[in-house]
Amino acid sequence: MTGGKTIACPSCGGTVAVRAAGYTVSLACHYCGALLDVANPDVRLIAAYGEAVAQLPLPLGSRGTLFGVEWEAIGWQERQSSDAVWTEYLLFNPYAGYRWLVHAEGQWQFGAMLVDQPGRIADDQVVWRGRTFRLSERPDRVVTNRVLGEFYWRVQAGEEVGAAAYADGDDTLSLEHNADEINWTRLIALRPSAVRNAFTHPLSEGGGPGDAAPAPYGLWARWSDLPFYTDDDARRMTMIATAAIIIVLCAMALLGHVAQSIDNKLTVRVDGPPVELTLGTITITRPTQAVRVQAVADGALINDWVDLDYALVNRSTQQAIRAEGTIEYYSGRDTDGSIWTEGSHVATIAIASVPRGSYDVVAQAQAHHWSDPKTAAATTGATPSGWETVMGDTHDIWLSAEVGGMEWGVFWTVLALIATPPALLVYWRARRGQWS
Amino acid sequence: MPEISCPSCGGAVPLRRAALAYVVCPYCQSLVLRGDGDLRAVGKSAVLPFDISPIVIGTRGTIDRIAFEVVGRVRWGWRDGAWNEWLMALADGSTRWLGEAMGAFMALADAPHARHLPLIEAFAQGGTITPGATVEIDGRHYVAADVKQATCLGGEGELPFPTPADWTIASVDFRQAGGACLSVQRDARETSVWAGRYVDLAELAPSGLRRFDDWTMPEGLQ
Numbered sequence: 001m002t003g004g005k006t007i008a009c010p011s012c013g014g015t016v017a018v019r020a021a022g023y024t025v026s027l028a029c030h031y032c033g034a035l036l037d038v039a040n041p042d043v044r045l046i047a048a049y050g051e052a053v054a055q056l057p058l059p060l061g062s063r064g065t066l067f068g069v070e071w072e073a074i075g076w077q078e079r080q081s082s083d084a085v086w087t088e089y090l091l092f093n094p095y096a097g098y099r100w101l102v103h104a105e106g107q108w109q110f111g112a113m114l115v116d117q118p119g120r121i122a123d124d125q126v127v128w129r130g131r132t133f134r135l136s137e138r139p140d141r142v143v144t145n146r147v148l149g150e151f152y153w154r155v156q157a158g159e160e161v162g163a164a165a166y167a168d169g170d171d172t173l174s175l176e177h178n179a180d181e182i183n184w185t186r187l188i189a190l191r192p193s194a195v196r197n198a199f200t201h202p203l204s205e206g207g208g209p210g211d212a213a214p215a216p217y218g219l220w221a222r223w224s225d226l227p228f229y230t231d232d233d234a235r236r237m238t239m240i241a242t243a244a245i246i247i248v249l250c251a252m253a254l255l256g257h258v259a260q261s262i263d264n265k266l267t268v269r270v271d272g273p274p275v276e277l278t279l280g281t282i283t284i285t286r287p288t289q290a291v292r293v294q295a296v297a298d299g300a301l302i303n304d305w306v307d308l309d310y311a312l313v314n315r316s317t318q319q320a321i322r323a324e325g326t327i328e329y330y331s332g333r334d335t336d337g338s339i340w341t342e343g344s345h346v347a348t349i350a351i352a353s354v355p356r357g358s359y360d361v362v363a364q365a366q367a368h369h370w371s372d373p374k375t376a377a378a379t380t381g382a383t384p385s386g387w388e389t390v391m392g393d394t395h396d397i398w399l400s401a402e403v404g405g406m407e408w409g410v411f412w413t414v415l416a417l418i419a420t421p422p423a424l425l426v427y428w429r430a431r432r433g434q435w436s
Numbered sequence: 437m438p439e440i441s442c443p444s445c446g447g448a449v450p451l452r453r454a455a456l457a458y459v460v461c462p463y464c465q466s467l468v469l470r471g472d473g474d475l476r477a478v479g480k481s482a483v484l485p486f487d488i489s490p491i492v493i494g495t496r497g498t499i500d501r502i503a504f505e506v507v508g509r510v511r512w513g514w515r516d517g518a519w520n521e522w523l524m525a526l527a528d529g530s531t532r533w534l535g536e537a538m539g540a541f542m543a544l545a546d547a548p549h550a551r552h553l554p555l556i557e558a559f560a561q562g563g564t565i566t567p568g569a570t571v572e573i574d575g576r577h578y579v580a581a582d583v584k585q586a587t588c589l590g591g592e593g594e595l596p597f598p599t600p601a602d603w604t605i606a607s608v609d610f611r612q613a614g615g616a617c618l619s620v621q622r623d624a625r626e627t628s629v630w631a632g633r634y635v636d637l638a639e640l641a642p643s644g645l646r647r648f649d650d651w652t653m654p655e656g657l658q
Contacts, residue, residue: 070652094488095637095645095654097539115540115634116615117579128613152538154516182567182581 017061057103058089060149064199066110066190069096073199075149081140081163090151098152101195102187105429108195109172109187118166118173118184126166126173128186133166133173140164142176237422248414255404263400266365270304270393274366281315281360282403288353289403293361297327297345298396304329306367306397308347312359321359325349327397330370350409361401442466444477452494452507453525456594460508465590467598479598487511489536490637490645490657491522493593497640499543503527506534508593512586512607519586523595531596533630535609535619537582540634542609542617547573547631556620560627565608571618573631578610578618 056076063072075090086104088111100111118128124135142163147155161176165187172187262280269275282291293310305328311320329343439448440459444466449459459468466477495506508523519537526532535542550556555571569580584607591599603623610618611634619630637645638656645657 069654092539093654094648094651095490095657113538113540115611115617117581117611117613119577119613152517177567180567180583182579 056148058101058195058199062199064195066091066099066194066198069093071096071099073101073149075151075155076147077144077151077155078146079142079144081137081142083140085145090149092150100185100187101190106192108190108192110190111174111185111187114173114184114186128173128184131168131171133168133171135164136167136172137163137165237425241418241422244418245415248411252411261400261402262361263398265396265398266363267394267396268306268365268367270367270369270395272367272394274364276362276364277399279361279363279399279401281358282312282401283358284354284356284403286356288355290350290352291354291359291361291401291403292348292350293323293325293363293399293401294346294348295325295327295363295365296398297329299345300393301327301329301345301367301395302331303370304367304395305343305370306365306395308397309364310349310351311362311364312351312354313362315358315360317357320362321351321354323349323351352409363399365397367395440468440470440475442468442477443475444468451594452505453594455529456507456523456525456596458591458596458598459594460592460599462592467591469598479600487518487520488648489520491520491534491536491642492644492646495522495642495644495646497642499524499526499532499635499640504532506593508591508595510591510595510599511589512605513589514584514586518589523593525594532632533619534635537609541637541640542619542632543635543640544617544619544630544632547618547629549573550618550629550631551627556627556629559606559608559620560622565620571610573618576612576614576616578612578616580608581611582609583607 058073058076060073060076063070065071071091071093073089074092076087077090078085078087080086084104086102089101089103091099091101098113100109102109102111114128116129118126118133121127121132126133140163142161144155144157144159147157161178163177164175166173166175170189172189174185174187176183176185260282262282264277264279266275266277284291291312295306295308297306305326308325308327310323310325312322313320325347327343327345327347329341329345331339331341333339438451440451441447442449442461442464445461445464447461447463449461449463449468451459457470459470460466461468465480467479469476491506491509493506493509497504504524504526506522507525510521510523512519512521519535522534522536524532524534524543530545533542533544535544550571550573551560553571553573555565555569559565565580565583567580567583571578586605586607588599588601588603588605590601606622608620610620612618614633616631616633621628621630638654641656643658645653647653
């Protein structure tokens with residue numbers, strides 16, 4: 001005699017195997033997702049699911065050996081508390097009864113109903129087989145969101161129980177109760193690889209021949225092994241984020257195309273008076289647009305710095321938008337004789353969101369000399385060495401201003417905004433994972 | 437094995453236990469009352485649909501070092517599920533029940549001494565027991581863990597009572613820290629208390645279990 005029998009789904013006509021005949025009272029058709037009542041000889045339709053039957057990491061009907069017993073995954077439910085969503089598989093063996101395989105945030109737990117009742121010894125402590133378990137998940141309501149496959153009671157979406165959990169190390173005692181029942185389940189943590197190796201079917205969706213494939217994350221061969229994984233949301237989050245970043249880049253490239261550019265050159269004397277130069281006129285044609293100003297100094301600028309003050313003067317209102325920049329480049333010799341340098345001959349600033357209008361771009365530059373105190377001390381009274389700027393030298397500064405261009409600051413801000421919610425989620429799940 | 441002829445269909449009904457008053461004909465589901473030498477068909481029992489239990493009528497084993505044979509079964513249905521109660525005829529002439537629910541087995545013997553505990557007395561008078569309620573027997577605390585209203589779905593084999601389809605009971609299962617358990621059942625006429633413990637199949641050293649083509653019988657079972 002085979003363990004199961006078959007029925008015809010009254011919703012779609014598909015042939016559905018009943019694996020735990022007699023015990024199973026509700027069964028979801030794996031073709032159309034309709035929830036069927038098989039307790040009666042006439043199979044009844046309880047609820048037709050509008051949504052497609054979910055793709056499960058562990059397909060119903062797959063078998064695996066855990067703790068020396070062969071189990072068949074016959075049922076699956078998605079459950080939710082006030083702060084978490086997880087899934088549970090119902091495992092069945094006709095000689096050994098039922099067990100649970102709980103999949104939460106990438107972690108697997110093997111659950112067995114306790115027939116020896118834990119005893120309460122304090123508000124937040126229970127004792128079971130001589131061991132003390134402390135409250136690890138505060139009392140909460142747990143709701144079943146979705147159901148597939150077979151269960152030994154008529155489980156339905158929306159079914160609600162009270163729940164709490166107590167832990168001692170990796171061992172968890174889970175308490176669930178409703179008006180009729182109090183049930184304790186012992187949950188033992190399993191490594192994802194233990195679950196994967198136990199069941200013949202691949203655990204990840206479309207993962208391919210997993211064992212032969214190189215592990216893309218080193219430790220984690222599959223998405224489902226990632227510590228923060230819940231169903232396929234890690235992959236979904238990554239795909240959404242990648243798409244958003246590509247869209248932002250495209251938009252920036254489109255909007256940031258350089259509309260106009262002006263350039264000019266000024267000469268400034270070191271430790272001399274400030275020099276002012278009007279580069280030219282730019283016109284902003286969009287409601288707002290970025291203006292980028294770049295200053296490049298000649299190569300002789302060493303141990304000098306140039307303060308740059310910019311003003312975009314609106315030609316009609318004479319109001320100015322101001323910005324500052326500095327070119328500085330230093331070099332010296334360490335006590336061990338090695339030469340160090342610091343700074344750059346280029347300084348770029350960006351003024352974001354300049355309103356529509358015509359602007360004169362005015363730059364004012366003032367150059368200063370800096371003496372390395374060490375060098376100065378070591379060469380007191382000596383002639384400045386050849387690579388040091390001689391006092392009274394001048395420097396040429398090439399200035400250019402352009403409207404538009406890629407606003408990388410905006411890009412990084414957008415990237416941070418996109419990354420923040422999943423990062424917080426990962427952090428929060430990791431912390432919960434440690435504690436539960 | 438002795439047999440009787442079904443008074444309704446004439447089929448040969450095997451008798452495993454002479455002391456039980458009722459037997460269900462496996463062919464026509466007639467409920468046969470065995471009086472003093474005469475047999476009467478007193479009604480029909482519902483046909484039990486196939487279920488995947490490893491226990492069948494005729495399964496043998498030992499409980500507390502006493503050999504037993506499963507001779508009958510009653511099946512109960514509650515709003516959202518069902519369970520089995522298998523009748524074990526022991527070699528010492530007594531009977532016990534093997535309750536099978538949620539994939540777990542309870543071996544239970546009649547416990548009339550527990551019938552007069554205040555909580556159970558109040559339940560017998562029509563009161564309710566809510567999950568979490570406790571009773572103490574011989575220094576052990578039992579916690580009410582499962583409270584159900586159930587209807588008899590039918591019976592098979594030999595039984596001490598008939599199994600009419602309109603038979604409804606209130607059933608409460610208690611659990612205890614050491615795996616002991618208590619089952620209290622109340623119908624329209626009386627309240628009975630059964631005490632025992634949870635057992636797994638292997639410790640019953642069973643033989644004659646149901647075989648399934650697509651499942652391997654675990655070691656230690658036959």
